[in-house]
Amino acid sequence: MVEGRLDGALANQLEVEILNLIRENAQQIYVNLANSDFICSAGIRVLLQYYRQMKNSNKVLLVTRPSAAIQSTLDMTGFKNLIVEGSESKT
């Protein structure tokens, strides 16, 4: 669960947390963005980078329950496939 603005600073923090989970050999990582109302390009890059890394080792990293603002930004940038199907924001 990410709380607050996913700007550059929080994107770095998210990356550290994802790397910790990967080190612990997590098979599935779901990033819950229900309580985040903003994502910048650095945040999207972190999600994309580790989505790929996980996928290449047959593991999963996806976004769940994006807020309306996050959903809108991911739609605009062509990243809605990062969202778990069925958990999209209904706006």
Add this chain to the structure above:
Amino acid sequence: MEFEFQSHPAELARIPEILDALGRRQPLGPKTRLALDTALTEHLTNIITHGCRDGAPHRIRVRLTLDPPCVKATVIDDGPPFNPLEHPPVDTSLPLDQKPLGGLGIHMIRSSADELTYRRENDRNILVMRKRLA
């Protein structure tokens, strides 16, 4: 309304405050606000991370004005010439496996603004964005 930012990443956290200040003068719909937030965050990030690498302190001025039916945001910085409109657009339809990791910030600036103009004047970059009030 005019605001001054230092060329430091921590300053980016102030963007919601200046949009709150604008919102007290003119109520902003959630879409207008998100677009301004996104465009300003991405542009200031580029200025701070790419334009101010010489280590010297730089100032970035952000002017927010009402220009019905739009809000106009003017960003002025004294870094090296940087025209975001010169960068090629990214193809948003590519599948996740093929998407490039770069160029996204500039794409977000372009898609957020209804109108975007750049000029270089007196050794300063001036980017003007207009966003319709929705």
